[in-house]
Amino acid sequence: MNIIEVKNLVKKFGDFTAVNDISFDVKKGEIFAFLGPNGAGKSTTIKILTTLLHPTSGKIILNGYNPVSEPNEVRRSFGIVFQDPSLDDELTAWENMEFHGVLYDVPKKLRRERIDYLLNFVDLLDRKDSLVKEFSGGMKRRLEIARGLLHHPKIIFLDEPTLGLDPQTRNHMWNYLKELNKNEGTTIFFTTHYMEEAEKIAQRISVIDHGKIIASGTAVELKEKAGANTLEEAFLKLTGNSIREESTGVEDRMRMHRKAWTGRK
Amino acid sequence: MTTIYILWLRQLKRYVRSRSRMIGSLAQPLLFLVALGFGFGPVFQKAGQGNYMNFLVPGIIGMSIIFSAVFSGMEIIWDRQFGFLKETLVAPVSRFNIMLGRTLGGATMSLMQGLIVFFISMFFGFRPENWYLFPILLLLMLLVALLFTALGTMITCLLEDMQGFQLIVNFLIMPLFFLSGAIFPLTGLPKIMSVISSLDPLAYGIDSFRVILTGSTQFGLHIDVLVLSVVTVIFLSLGSYFFSKIQV
Ligand SMILES: Nc1ncnc2c1ncn2[C@@H]1O[C@H](COP(=O)(O)OP(=O)(O)O)[C@@H](O)[C@H]1O
Ligand SMILES: [Mg+2]
Numbered sequence: 288m289n290i291i292e293v294k295n296l297v298k299k300f301g302d303f304t305a306v307n308d309i310s311f312d313v314k315k316g317e318i319f320a321f322l323g324p325n326g327a328g329k330s331t332t333i334k335i336l337t338t339l340l341h342p343t344s345g346k347i348i349l350n351g352y353n354p355v356s357e358p359n360e361v362r363r364s365f366g367i368v369f370q371d372p373s374l375d376d377e378l379t380a381w382e383n384m385e386f387h388g389v390l391y392d393v394p395k396k397l398r399r400e401r402i403d404y405l406l407n408f409v410d411l412l413d414r415k416d417s418l419v420k421e422f423s424g425g426m427k428r429r430l431e432i433a434r435g436l437l438h439h440p441k442i443i444f445l446d447e448p449t450l451g452l453d454p455q456t457r458n459h460m461w462n463y464l465k466e467l468n469k470n471e472g473t474t475i476f477f478t479t480h481y482m483e484e485a486e487k488i489a490q491r492i493s494v495i496d497h498g499k500i501i502a503s504g505t506a507v508e509l510k511e512k513a514g515a516n517t518l519e520e521a522f523l524k525l526t527g528n529s530i531r532e533e534s535t536g537v538e539d540r541m542r543m544h545r546k547a548w549t550g551r552k
Numbered sequence: 553m554t555t556i557y558i559l560w561l562r563q564l565k566r567y568v569r570s571r572s573r574m575i576g577s578l579a580q581p582l583l584f585l586v587a588l589g590f591g592f593g594p595v596f597q598k599a600g601q602g603n604y605m606n607f608l609v610p611g612i613i614g615m616s617i618i619f620s621a622v623f624s625g626m627e628i629i630w631d632r633q634f635g636f637l638k639e640t641l642v643a644p645v646s647r648f649n650i651m652l653g654r655t656l657g658g659a660t661m662s663l664m665q666g667l668i669v670f671f672i673s674m675f676f677g678f679r680p681e682n683w684y685l686f687p688i689l690l691l692l693m694l695l696v697a698l699l700f701t702a703l704g705t706m707i708t709c710l711l712e713d714m715q716g717f718q719l720i721v722n723f724l725i726m727p728l729f730f731l732s733g734a735i736f737p738l739t740g741l742p743k744i745m746s747v748i749s750s751l752d753p754l755a756y757g758i759d760s761f762r763v764i765l766t767g768s769t770q771f772g773l774h775i776d777v778l779v780l781s782v783v784t785v786i787f788l789s790l791g792s793y794f795f796s797k798i799q800v
Contacts, residue, residue, distance in 0.1 A: 337642050339800050363644040373635040377566045389558040390643040418569075 289348075290315040290442060290474050291336065296345035298331050305331045307498035308345075313476055313491075318468055320489035321478040322522070324530045328498040329478040330370050333446050336476075337367055350441055366391070368435035370446035370478075372427060376420035380411055380430050383419060384437060391438035398437070405433040408463070409456055428452050432460055439467065445477040449484060461488055480530055482518045496526040555645040556653040563624065563657025567664075574665075577623075581616040581669050585609070588735055589676060601737065609673045610761035611734025614696065617666040618754055621697045622725055624658030625704020625791075629714060638800055651705060651792040658701035659694060666693045680765045689764045695780050696757035702787035709794035728754050738770055753783045 291313035298306040306328040313319045321329045334340040336349055338358040347354055350364035374383050381402065388398035406412040409429035419427060428451045435445070443464070449457045465488075467473045479485050485492050486506045493503040502509055502525050506518055515521035523529050567574065589605050596604035631637040640650050667690075680686065707720055731745070732754035738746060749755050750771075760776035763769045769776075 334800070339638060339641060341799060359644065359646070362642055365642075367642055369635070369638055371635050371638075373639045375562065375566075375636045375639075376634065377569055378562065382562075382565070386558055386562060387639070389554050390640070390645055392554075392644075 288315045289313065290317075290350055291476070292346075292348045293332075293336075294346040296332065296335065296347065297343045298328070298335060298340065299343045305498055306335070306342075309495070309498070309500045311493050311500060311503055313474060316468065316472045316474055318465075318475045318488060318490045319477075320485045320492045321476075321495055322480065322482070322485040322489075322492050322530075323478075323495035324480055324528075326497075327495045329495060330446050332495075333367070333444050333476075333478065337365060337444060338362060364440060365442040365444055366435055366438055366440040367444040368431055368446065368448050370450065372431070374419050374427060374430060374434075377418060379416050379418055380406065380422070381415040383430060384434055387434050388437050391440075393438050401437055405436055408459060409433045424451060425453060429456050432456065436460075436463060436467075439471055439473065442474045442476060443467070445475070447478055447480070449479065449481065482522065482530065486518045494522060494525055496528075501525045555643075555649040556656065559640075559650055559653025560657040560660065563627075563654060564660060567624075567657075567661040577620050577665060578616070578668060578672075580619065581612045582672065584615065584735070585612050585669075585673060585676065605673075605676060605678055606766050607737070607762075608735065609670070609678045610765050611732070611758050612673070613666045613669050613693070613761055614732060614734055614754055614758040615729055616669045617662045617693060617697050617757070618700050618725060618729060620665045621658060621662040621700035622704035622707075622720070624661055625655070625701040625706070626708045626717065626720070627658070628654070628705060628708045628795075629711065629717065632800065633714070637798075641798065641800065647796040648792045651795045652788070655698060655701045655705060655788065655791070658704070659697035662697035662701065663690070663694050666697070681767050682764075685764045689761065692757070692760045692764065692777075692780075695777075695784060696754070696760075699753055699757070699780060699784040699787060702784060702791045706787055706791035706794055709791065709798055728752055731755070732758050733770065734758050753780065756780050 289312040293312070294310045296306055296309050297304065309328075309332070321332065323329055331340065335342050336347065336354060338354045338361055341355055349361050352360040352364065354361045375386070378386065384402040384406065385398070388402065393401065403412065406415050409432060411426060411429060411433070414422070414426070419430065422430070432448060432452070435443070448460065452460070464475055468475055477489070489506070491503065491505055492509060494501045494509065502512060504512065509525070510516065510518060510521045513521035513524040515524055519530075585608065589608050593604040596602070596607070601607070628637065641647075643650070680689075707724075711717075731749045731752050733749060734754070738749050738755065741749065756771060756776040756779045759770045760773055760780065763773045763776070
C-alpha cells in the first residue's frame with residue numbers, strides 16, 4: 288500500500304521549473320530516499336508534500352489526503368526536520384522542544400520524558416536552559432533533529448538531516464529512526480546527496496537531478512540498471528554528471544539571493 | 553486552546569527577554585510626552601482648553617500601543633526570515649488559532665507598554681479622574697492593542713519583502729497617529745480632516761481612553777467601543793484568512 292503517491296508534479300518559480308513532471312510512490316512503512324545534487328528539487332518537493340508550497344500542477348495523495356485541499360489532515364500525518372534553520376533563537380533549547388510538543392499534542396508526562404531523553408541523546412541536556420542564539424551551528428542542528436523526533440507521526444520527512452551533523456549524532460539518529468520504523472511502522476522519507484547514506488539506510492531510492500526523476504529502485508536495482516559496480520558510478524552513468532560537482536552555479540545562487548531579499552514567490 | 557496559549561507565551565517570553573527593545577520603544581512616547589506636554593502646555597492653557605498634559609496622556613498611551621502592536625504583528629516577517637515560521641505552519645493545528653495566539657501575545661505586550669506609559673505620566677503630575685474605572689481602561693487598551701496587532705499581522709501576510717516595513721511606518725502608522733486626535737483636539741478641524749479622522753480607528757481608541765481618564769469625549773463611549781470591536785473582528789478575520797494562505 289502506498290502512503291505517498293505523486294503523479295506528474297510540476298513546480299515553477301516564475302519561468303524557472305524547479306520540479307519538472309515527476310511521479311513516484313512511497314510504500315507504507317518504507318524507508319525512502321531522494322538522492323540528488325544541490326538544486327535538484329528535493330527540498331521543493333518536500334515543501335509541496337508538507338503543505339508549505341502549492342504545486343503548479345500534478346496530483347498528490349499523502350496518507351489518503353490532498354495537501355492542497357486537505358492541509359489539516361495532511362499536517363496531522365507527518366513530522367519534519369527541515370534543511371534550513373527553523374528554531375526560535377530567543378527561546379531556550381528546552382522551550383523549543385516544549386513548544387513543539389504542545390503544538391503536536393504530546394501528552395505532558397510523555398512529552399517531558401521524551402524531551403529529557405532526546406536532549407540527552409543529542410548531548411544537549413546540560414545546555415537545555417541556554418538560549419538557542421548562544422548555540423553553535425552544530426548544536427542547533429542537533430536540536431532540530433531532537434525536536435523532529437519528539438512526536439511519532441505516520442511519516443517523517445528529513446531534508447538533508449545529516450548535513451552539518453557530527454558522525455556520532457548521525458549514527459544515533461539513524462538507529463533511532465530505524466527502531467521507530469521497525470516498532471511503529473513509521474514511513475521515513477529523507478533527502479541526501481551522500482551516496483553511502485542512501486545506499487546504507489534507504490530501502491528504495493529515487494535519483495533526482497535538475498527537477499527530474501532519472502531512476503527509482505533499490506540500490507542494487509539502480510546499479511544493475513546502469514551496469515555499474517557502485518552507486519556512485521551508477522549515478523554518474525544515469526545523470527551524466529557526478530553528484531560532487533557543485534551544481535549550484537552562479538545563476539542559481541543569484542536566484543536564491545534574490546529570493547532572500549524579496550521574500551516568497 | 554493550548555495552541556493559543558503556547559503562542560501567547562512565546563511572544564511574552566520574547567518580550568520580557570529583550571529589555572533593550574522594551575526600553576527603546578518607550579523612548580518615543582516619553583519624548584512626545586515631555587517635549588509636547590511642556591512645550592504646548594502654556595499655549596493650550598491660554599487658548600482656554602485646560603490642562604494640556606491631561607489631554608495629551610491618553611493620546612500618548614494610544615501612541616505607544618499602536619506602535620508596539622503593529623510592530624509585534626509584523627514580527628512574522630522575522631519569523632519568516634529566521635525560519636521559525638515553517639515550524640508553526642506545518643503543525644497540525646488550525647492556523648486561525650496560531651494567528652489568534654500570536655495576536656493575543658502581541659496585544660498583551662502592547663498593553664503593558666501602554667501601562668508603563670500611563671504610570672510614567674503620573675510622575676509628570678497626571679492623575680486619572682476615577683481610579684475605579686481603571687479595569688475598564690485596561691479592557692479598552694487591550695481592545696485597541698488587539699486591533700492594531702491584527703492589522704500588523706494582516707499587512708505582513710501581504711508584504712512581499714522587508715522593504716515594505718518602512719513604508720508602512722511612514723505612510724500608515726504615522727498618519728494614523730497624527731490624525732487620531734492624540735496631540736490636538738479634533739473639534740474645529742477643516743471638514744476634510746475631520747472626515748479622515750473619523751475613519752481612523754485609533755481616534756476611537758484614544759477617545760475611549762479620554763472618557764475613562766478625563767471624562768471628555770468626541771464620539772461617545774458606546775460608539776468608540778462599537779467601532780473598535782467591529783474593526784477588530786474584521787482585521788482578525790482578514791488577518792487569519794491571509795495567514796492561512798501563506799507559503800514559504
Ligand atoms: N522560492 C524559490 N524561488 C525561486 N527559486 C527557488 C525557490 N526555491 C527553490 N528554488 C530553486 O529551485 C531549485 C531547486 O531547489 P531545491 O528544491 O531547494 O533543491 P535541493 O533541495 O535539491 O537542493 C534550485 O535551483 C533553487 O534555486
Ligand atoms: Mg534542499
